[in-house]
Amino acid sequence: DLASVAPTLVARTDLAPGIVELEVRAPLVARAARAGQFVRVLPQPDGELVPLTLADWDATAGTVTLVVQGVGTSTAGLVATAVGAALAGVAGPLGCPSRVERHDDDTTVVLVAGGLGLPPAYPIAREHLRAGNHVTLVAGFRDAAHVFWDRPDERVALLGAGAPGRFDVVWATDDGSAGVAGPVTGPLEGVLEAARTGSGRRVAEVVTVGPPRMMRAVADLTRRYGAPCVASLNSVMVDGTGMCGACMVPVVVDGVRERRHACIDGPEMDAHAVDWDRYLPRFGQWREQERRSAVAHGL
Ligand code: FES
Known part of the structure; x- marks a missing residue:
């Protein structure tokens, strides 16, 4: 009876300072998961629900992969969870899956x-490659110490293997300690400019995931x-x-x-429809509560 299987942490890999990859046994979630969806993780019965977008899943093994950064009380607790420990709950998959359509051969999905x-x-990216689309991934990090999944035997390098679509990747760091120096908007503008002048593929669509201010910059540039x-x-x-x-x-x-729910209408939305001036301040609305919780837990 898969419904009665307690979610358990089966593997844990340190990816970068404070960032871990967790493999969690959650067979029903793994069986139903689609790209773009998320889960709610309840680390302890008296904790808070942590929404985490699925990084991967394996329906056969009955596991889902989550990448977590310990930034607050709950995520720090999750990062510190030992292999073999049970989590109080994992619910999902939630949210709408990504819309993946087959685009023209001379285009790229960025x-x-x-x-x-x-x-x-x-x-x-994997879904677009499976659909036969060309994919350009621009992956940006603060510095070389925070870059992950960049080795030849890791996920990103293996993305294109066996898929009908072709794949390019540009790594970038804010301080230039790995890959291209500067924010992700630099390489993105290169791709958009090449498409404009006809020296590169046309851009079918841009999909952005990351810090809210970065997504706003990507929305402004693509507009x-x-x-x-x-x-x-x-x-x-x-x-x-x-x-x-x-x-x-x-x-x-x-x-x-209008107003939309990120949890059930999203998490993906038309970046040009988002009112970023009114949306960005919402990320700071619980800052004082987060600070007090961190102090109370000795973080
Ligand atoms: Fe409560 Fe979306 S998280 S309505």
Whole structure:
């Protein structure tokens, strides 16, 4: 009876300072998972739900892969979980799967991922490659110490293997200690400019996942070039099922202001419809509570 299997941490890999890859036994979630979806993880019965976008899953092994950075009380607890320990709950998959369509042969789908945005971008890139699309991945990090999955035997290098689509990757770091120096918008502008002048592939769409300010910069840049852009939004979430309103995203559709739930309408949304000026401040709304919780837990 798979429904009665307790979610258990079966493997744990340190990827970068404070960032771990967790493999969690959750057979029903693994069986239903699709690219772009997320789960709610409850580390302890009295903890809070942590929304995490799926980095990978294995329906045969009954496991899902999550990449976590210990930034607050709950994520720090998750990062410190020992292999073999049970988690109080893993619910999902939640949210709408990524929309993956077959695009023309002379185009590319550009995935722009920043830091912890790389794990959610990975299965989306894989779906596009399986569909036969050309994929360009721009993966940006703070510095070389925070880069992960970049070795020849790791996920990103293996992405193109056996898939009908072809794959290019550009690594970037803010300080230039690995790959191209500067933010992800630099390589992205190179791709958009090559498409504009006809010296490179046309851009079918841009999908961005990462820190909110980075996604805003990607939205602004793609708007200037007239390229469609989707952002996978990592709103603050509470229930993750459309009831609490914590994840609200202000959008403007046909000149009309509306609000969407990142948890059930997203997490992916038209990045050009998001009202970033009103959305970005929402990420700081619990800062004082987070600070007090960190102090109370000795972090
Ligand atoms: Fe509660 Fe989306 S997280 S409505």
